[in-house]
Amino acid sequence: MVTTSEPVGRGMRAAKTGELIASYLRGRIVRGELVEGDSLPSEADLMDQFEVSRPTLREAFRILEAESLIAIRRGSRGARIVAPSVDVAARYVGLLLQHSKTTLADVYEARSVIETAAAAMLAERRTAQDVADLRECVAGLENLVESGDPSVDAPVWSTATTTFHELVLERSRNQTLALQSAVLREIIAMHLAIVARRSTDPARNLREFRKSVRSSRKLVDLVEAKDAEGAEKHWRAHMEAAARSLLRDDLRSATVLDLFN
Incomplete structure (x- = not known):
């Protein structure tokens, strides 16, 4: 009672x-x-x-x-x-990140956590076709860098490398990780566009592009060997180095809100 x-x-x-x-x-x-x-x-x-x-x-x-x-x-x-779209979620998450004055460093840290976990899963679950597709993607990046085409600048490179990152996430076969990363894509893309506009050192860009190709090729080697621990460790270092390079100068303390204003 x-x-x-x-x-x-x-x-x-x-x-x-x-x-x-x-x-x-x-x-x-x-x-x-x-x-x-x-x-x-x-x-x-x-x-x-x-x-x-x-x-x-x-x-x-x-x-x-x-x-x-x-x-x-x-x-x-x-x-x-209209089918449910990750773009809708991305726009709303972007608003939440703007409202909370989330820093770009915070966004890149989250992206690193997501992709390094995906790299480990990819190494554990990969198929021969996954390895072949990853190698083909890296070969395309290498050809782009070594083409000698002066139009290969930061925006072109960013678009090309996005394909490799998406492939790593897709072939990890964890839909939740892939979707979490996708909602950050618009923010990352907008930031890279700003970095590209400020970049005035083609020689430095080329060095960074070549370093990225070598790092991506090493990840594929680790994935092919099914070395999940090695893949996770290597890709974490890659993502952290990329963040340090991209978040230089005044962008280090910038917020997501700054990008959209």
């Missing part, structure tokens, strides 16, 4: 009908029952199916549109399904 004078429960707000409809449709989208490009029935048909008024249905649409799960076609009676 309950003898305390404290209330057993507390007041709970019942979900609105529009929220329930949004939840139902959201569930169908994430389960893949409604896929990218599918069109929902017309408002009139959905009002009949759910037995609700137009304002209630439009409340559900506003919720899903705010979550970037549907796109409302103005002037049309329907809505189109």
